[in-house]
Amino acid sequence: RLSNLQQNNCLSIENENTVNPTNLGIIGAHFYVSSMSLEMFANSLKQNVKIKGLIEIITSANEFSNLPLRYNEDKYLCQLSRGVPLKLSDNTEFSNPHIKANLLLQGHISRINLPPELQHDCEDVVQIAIRLIYAIVDVLSSFGWLSPVLNAMELTQMITQAQWNKESLLKQIPFFTPDTIQDCKSVGIDTIYDIIDLEEEERIKLLHMSESNLAEVALFCNHYPNIELQFNISNSSEIFAEECVQLQVHLERSEFIGLNVIAHFYPKKREEGWWLVVGNVTQNVINVIKKVHLTTKANIKLDFDSPSLPGEYKYTLYLMSDSYLGTDQEN
Numbered sequence: 001r002l003s004n005l006q007q008n009n010c011l012s013i014e015n016e017n018t019v020n021p022t023n024l025g026i027i028g029a030h031f032y033v034s035s036m037s038l039e040m041f042a043n044s045l046k047q048n049v050k051i052k053g054l055i056e057i058i059t060s061a062n063e064f065s066n067l068p069l070r071y072n073e074d075k076y077l078c079q080l081s082r083g084v085p086l087k088l089s090d091n092t093e094f095s096n097p098h099i100k101a102n103l104l105l106q107g108h109i110s111r112i113n114l115p116p117e118l119q120h121d122c123e124d125v126v127q128i129a130i131r132l133i134y135a136i137v138d139v140l141s142s143f144g145w146l147s148p149v150l151n152a153m154e155l156t157q158m159i160t161q162a163q164w165n166k167e168s169l170l171k172q173i174p175f176f177t178p179d180t181i182q183d184c185k186s187v188g189i190d191t192i193y194d195i196i197d198l199e200e201e202e203r204i205k206l207l208h209m210s211e212s213n214l215a216e217v218a219l220f221c222n223h224y225p226n227i228e229l230q231f232n233i234s235n236s237s238e239i240f241a242e243e244c245v246q247l248q249v250h251l252e253r254s255e256f257i258g259l260n261v262i263a264h265f266y267p268k269k270r271e272e273g274w275w276l277v278v279g280n281v282t283q284n285v286i287n288v289i290k291k292v293h294l295t296t297k298a299n300i301k302l303d304f305d306s307p308s309l310p311g312e313y314k315y316t317l318y319l320m321s322d323s324y325l326g327t328d329q330e331n
């Protein structure tokens with residue numbers, strides 16, 4: 001109903017005949033998110049929100065209200081809560097569908113084996129969560145908050161690859177066990193680019209894998225984005241206060257195989273995407289943000305207004321992935 005959308009600040013009604021979508025309404029229509037969830041996002045998100053807070057807000061969305069709860073499932077969820085890293089309060093009600101969504105999302109990122117029915121629910125939760133995070137990125141961008149936007153973007157990577165951001169980047173590669181990762185670290189290999197740079201004979205000797213597993217490793221490495229970023233300010237010779245800053249960004253991928261993400265724990269195929277963000281870290285402010293789909297190369301123009309007061313200001317240009325950890329860039 002229009003009255004519900006108006007109440008949730010997703011549209012405005014003028015003179016009983018004119019209906020205009022608000023920014024929240026446009027975001028909801030684009031990402032297919034309920035007006036109740038968008039209003040909750042707008043009221044709950046704060047400029048210092050971290051990963052734990054984001055997961056709590058996402059899983060409180062109306063989209064999870066009808067998540068099924070089966071007989072005695074609350075007992076298993078209570079047990080699951082002891083194995084996830086972001087602990088819940090002592091008085092948590094495990095028959096709450098939003099608590100279930102929270103635990104399943106954490107269980108997915110932690111790669112915890114679940115019973116078949118819960119695994120099916122988990123796959124639904126994961127796919128809905130990605131869509132909700134895209135909406136949250138836009139809501140946070142409208143508030144102009146830099147730090148939580150970057151956290152939300154990083155959360156999409158964690159959900160896609162099913163690993164926490166503090167874990168080894170090598171965990172994204174298929175068949176990389178803790179022992180494999182430790183073997184790599186012992187010879188100074190910490191990133192996926194380090195694996196890519198190895199000669200074939202060195203890689204075979206180090207990994208001790210079958211030919212079929214090595215082929216899966218090679219497939220992942222070939223898809224793992226290696227992007228060169230260059231930029232310049234078109235009017236950099238002299239910029240006045242409250243003047244438009246014109247930033248030209250050039251992106252070029254070293255090798256393009258396809259946009260399909262290699263993510264063995266994500267339930268469905270999805271294509272990679274990127275965000276370009278310009279922000280002031282000190283002030284925790286976003287100046288401009290743009291979603292980018294990159295094949296081989298792209299030229300992107302980013303415009304934003306300079307501050308109202310003269311002086312020296314430091315800005316950071318971010319290239320953020322929505323699919324892989326370890327590919328983000330800061331300039």
